[in-house]
Amino acid sequence: MTREAHVTQGPLTTEAGAPVADNQNSETAGIGGPVLVQDQLLLEKLAHFNRERIPERVVHARGAGAYGTFTLTRDVSQWTRAKFLSEVGKETETFLRFSTVAGNLGAADAVRDPRGWALKFYTEEGNYDLVGNNTPVFFIRDAIKFPDFIHTQKRDPYTGSQEPDNVWDFWGLSPESTHQVTWLFGDRGIPASYRHMNGYGSHTFQWNNEAGEVFWVKYHFKTDQGIKNLTQDEANRLAGEDPDSHQRDLREAIERGDFPSWTVQVQIMPAADAANYRFNPFDLTKVWPHEDYPPIEIGKLELNRNPENIFAEVEQSIFSPAHFVPGIGPSPDKMLQGRLFAYGDAHRYRVGINADHLPVNRPHATEARTHARDGFLYDGRHKGAKNYEPNSFGGPHQTDRPLWVGSAVTGTTGDHAAPSHAEDDDFVQAGNLYRLMSEAEKGRLVENLAGFIAKVSRDDIAERAIENFRKADGDFGKRLEAAVQALRG
16 A cells, blocks of 8 residues: 555645745845845745644653554443444544654654554544553652652653663552553563554453443553564664664555554453452552453554655544443552643643644544534634533534543542552562573573663662562572673672
């Protein structure tokens, strides 16, 4: 498949549509004289060029995207009333943006970093955004720690570089990160391509059916291309030789008709199970073991169309976990609760208050009907319609039916830690993950971790980091300590 060029016949014009007489020479006060401020074409071109880049994302800046189709293969109406999940065989248009987390817009693709998985379903009830990662867990469980965490991954304010001291100081002092760090430094920490990795909703979400029954759900997207990863040496070489490797691979696969696909699964937990489940089911640093809630296959996701313009459709695409549809809603997950605000706020700053009006972001299978008006880049779509509700002029009105079912709450307000369940522990699942690995996988994990920990300048930071892995598994900690000592001399 090749891209279709948009060819416009006729004379070159200004942005306002006036024909351009000379696009080679700016207007001057005589031959060799100074340029005139009245040359509006020159000023228009320079001003536009200065503004061709919007602020890049603070996180997930480096990304690629594609359009596709989600097809439902199982009846799930017993769990949710969402219309796009209502009929076997039903197809819904999607847009999926992949990304790294820590790197800036010009960073390389082949790096050790989680991959963002931001999926937009253009449903007939509005857009539903599922914003997750290629890992089922995350480093922290409370959004109040997110800015601090990201600051450790970004450039130090003094050195201007990412500092191992900052990274391992934070992780060592935040033991809930041990599970995700074990994922990150294992074989799956550097996917070979976007096509060869899984995606996860990561958070726990609410599904509710027509009867108002509530279920907690986790999403899994299993790659049909098979899992493929890069070793650290392979990634180092590829990042230098082809920084755009993942973006190029995705685009070229779709161009040649080799459409990547994922099998979509969900884990379903009846709401009544949550209170006494052995782990806190809303803790983003934990998974639900499959023996407790086996994944159920519900559909297929295929990517089959490349964007025509990267800036318009990938850079200006926005995703928000707060974009729900009837039958789907949030959970008490404290990270998710923070993201419900943070993502929309980031887009309002970065792209603008009318970002939802852009073609890639606006609903494709229905129409947005709001009373919001004006603001930067408002396109006047509402014309002379009234901009308030209620009104007696036929304007849009409320449905009186919430998208999701409310949850009962008790107790006093305060800065509370998340509830602790019988088997909650910051290290048990990291240890389980380590023990699932083969000896070769364990060896690479220890080597990857040791290579990074050995770079810290203070012994206490290194020792604290190692101790967290020792608490996850004694053998894990012992091998890591020996490897770090060997590198540090």
